[in-house]
Structure formats: structure tokens, C-alpha cells
Amino acid sequence: MENAWIAMVMGLLILLATMASVELGISVAIIEIALGVIAGNFVGLHTTPWIDFLAGFASILLTFLAGAEVDPDLLQEKWKESLLIGGFSFLAPFLGAWVFAWFVLGWTSAAAQIAGVALSTTSLAVVYAVLVETGLTETEIGKIIMASTFVTDFGTALALALLFVRPNWWLVPFILVSVGIILAMRWLHPWFFERYGNRVIEPEIKGAFGALLVLMYFGEKAESHAVLPAFILGLAVAHILAKHRLQQHRFRVVAFALLTPFFFIKSGMNISLRAVLANFGAMALLLIVKMVTKSMGVYPAARRYVPADAAYTTLLMSTGLTFGTISSLYGLNAGILNQGQFSVLVTAVILSAIVPTLIAQRFFDPRHRLAAAESQESRAPAMSAAREEN
């Protein structure tokens, strides 16, 4: 297929996904993945080196953005709870899914490790949307869940960076350059913003993109992954982006309009429906393993800090999407996963964004408990009914 035709189809898919997202109220990423599945399985659309590159860059950008969403003050405020809940939220599913994929599904150790990493994640975005919609972002439980998610995300980035590194001499410059870029962006941003900022040619965005591309280059040379330094870089500049709302908005515009669609559509294109259907049981089991091991890791810790909403906290910590997809796609690109394993794993990851969220909202919504406590006449069941009817 010629490049122009592929670009045209990709462009139309991206537009269609955006329109469908607005109409359905579902995240554009989920729609992009779904359209990628259709394009890959029924239209015969295949990836190209330029799509691979854009998708790879987008995955680093998504990691950077995830780091940039971390609220350092919140993390500091809830460090004890978040370390415990977030730490076990990473560790239990990572080990559980690794062992399960290795011994039960018979995957190679490396493929099983990818499964562990992909299923250890918690989606801050899914969690955040739920907390905003339920008005819980400023509550104790909302703060604990968000802070814990930061810790889990960090664990995932750390595991992805350390487990698959094949050390060579490039690792030294990779580490030095990563540290140098992180420090330079922290220290030089006031001067850079003052001298070059606020122009339509967007020096701030180009500066960040340049830094991420440097990290990607050295990461590739070191046969490692730029995901960890990208996440830490995001974390290091989180307060800068929070102060410069306009630049943050433009950054997101460029990312969502031009880059992340390629990542999600490519992920969808690599899902083989035939493989998912043939291995439906394995896919369902991976999802169950994620939810069960998350419960084993999170629930006891959550009982200690938010006893009344421990089940709700556990379910929200069981959600996953972007980091899980990034990890799975890394496994496929690195030849660690075959297409069948990727299809099964990424489908389980996508379902983990949906299934725990729906269960949490339907059965464990803290507002129902609060409403019942506040009011003599408990209206919670009626509200659930209203939500269902609506």
C-alpha cells in the first residue's frame, strides 16, 4: 500500500474517532484503538516505519504527560498511604501476572514479565475522570487514590526500564544525558520561557519535544527504554506546566491532535481478533488475575486508611489503559511478545479500564454510603436506579 493512501486512511480514522468520542462520551483513545482493530482486521491497513516512529514517540510523550500530571504536593501530603497502597498495587499484580503467564499460560519468562508490567498499571486518567464525575477529587479517598496511582505508575515505568535493559557502554551516556536534561529543564526554564516563550512558533513545546527525542535516541542506543527518564522528566516539570496553563493546553493540543492517535490506532491495528477469540479464556483469565492480585495487594492496605471505601479504592486501583498499552506495544516491538500474546494482553488491559470502573460505580460508589449516612431517608438505591435509567 502506498504511503499517501495509508496516511489518508489514518487521517480519516483519526477524524472519525474524534467525532465518535464526542458523540458517545467515550475517551478518544478507546475509539482509536477500536478503529485500529477494524482497520487492521477488516481493511488490511498495516503499519509503516513512519507510523512506527510516530507511535513510538507518542508513547514517550504519553509517559512524559503522565509524569507531568503528578501532583508533588499531594504526593507529599499522602506519602505514607500512597507508598503502601500504590506500592502493593504495583507489586502484587506484577508478580501475580508474571507467574501466571509464565507457568499457566506457558509464555517465555520475558513475555510473562511484560504481562506482569502491563497488568500492574493503574490508569490515573480513568481514576481521575471517575473522581471528577463523582465529585471526590478533593475528598480524603480521592486524594489517597490519586497519590497511590502516581506511585504505581512509577513502579511500572521503573520495571519497564530495568527489566529489559541489555547493558552496553551507551548506558552510561544515556543515564548522564537523562540526568542532565532533567536538571537543565528544571533550572533553565525561567530563562528559556522569558527569552523565547509565548510565541506562535512554540519554543516551549519544541524544547520539550527535543528533550524527549534526545532521550529516545540515547535510550535506543543503550538498548533500554526512555520511559523512565521521560516519566521523571514529566514529574520534574509538573509544577512548571501547572504554572503555564496556556503552554500546557497547547502541548496537549499538539499531542492529542498529531501524535497520540498514531499510538492508539497502531495498537489497535496489531490486535488480531482471531487470536483474541481463539484465546478468549486466556484473555479473561489475565483480566481476572489482574483484578484478584490487585485486590490482594490493595485491599488490606486500603482497609487501613479508607476502611469504609476499601473495595471502591481497590477497584479503581485495578483500572489500567495507557501504561499497559505502552508496555504491551513495547513487548511486541522488541520481539518479546508475538502478535497473539500482544492481542490477548492488550485486550485484557483495555477491559481493565472498563470492567473495574463499572463495578466500582455500580456497587461501591462512596456517595451512596455518604448519602445514606447524611439523610434519614436513604436515597442511594433510588439514585442508583436513576443513574441506570439515565
Added chain:
Amino acid sequence: MFHKILVAYDGSDGAKRALRAGIDLAKRYGAELHSIAVVEKLPHFAATVGEVKEAVRELTTRYEWISQEAVRVAKDQGIELHPKVQPGHEVEAVVNYAREGKFDLLVIGFAGHSHAFGRVMGGTAQNLARLTPCPVLIAK
């Protein structure tokens, strides 16, 4: 009879009828007039926090603008309107706000869907009438 009136206002034709009724009742009873617009349709299962934050910001800005329009309409009639914009589920947010604000009356607009559509979609007006702790006036 009514001291504190709440109008559910999203800028739709039904909401405009509700606003007119609310203004009329506020004048008649010398009541305080408030409005609430609920920011909903946030992207479910989002991939980035930015997507959610931007959606909240865009919708909040839109509803604030719509609410300011309502404030102007009320002011033209000599009534001060206190607008509120907040994210959430439309029925739940309005019910909670009405309860917490101890309103005497909730005025809502009828969307005018067909009976069948209303049954499928659950009927927001019907749910509000059922769940709100104060009397509800549906403006048709």
C-alpha cells in the same frame, strides 16, 4: 410560599422556559433565584488526565458563558440570579445541590422527547421530580 428557587439551566429551549418561570415566581414571591448547570459527558475511560482536565475546562467555560446569559436575562427582569456550574451526573448533582442549599422549589424544563425515547433514556425530568426533596415545577 417560595423563598429560595433553583432553576436547572443548560441553555436548552426547555431550560429557557424553566428560567422564565423561575424569574416570574421569584418576582411574585420575592424569592432568591439560583441556577445550576451540570458539566457532564466527560470522556469515560480516558487515556490521559489531560483529556479529562481539558474536557472539564471546556465544558465549564461553555456552561459559565450560558449561565452568564441567564444572569443577564434575569437582570433585565429586575432579578438577581446566582449561577452555579459543577461537574457530575445531571440528576444526582441537581438533587444534591437542591438538598444542600435547602431550596423550596426546583424548576426544570421538559426536553420534549417522545414517550418511547423518554422511556429509553430514563427521563431526566422524571427522575428529578422523583428524587428532589422539594417541590418540582416542570416547565413545558
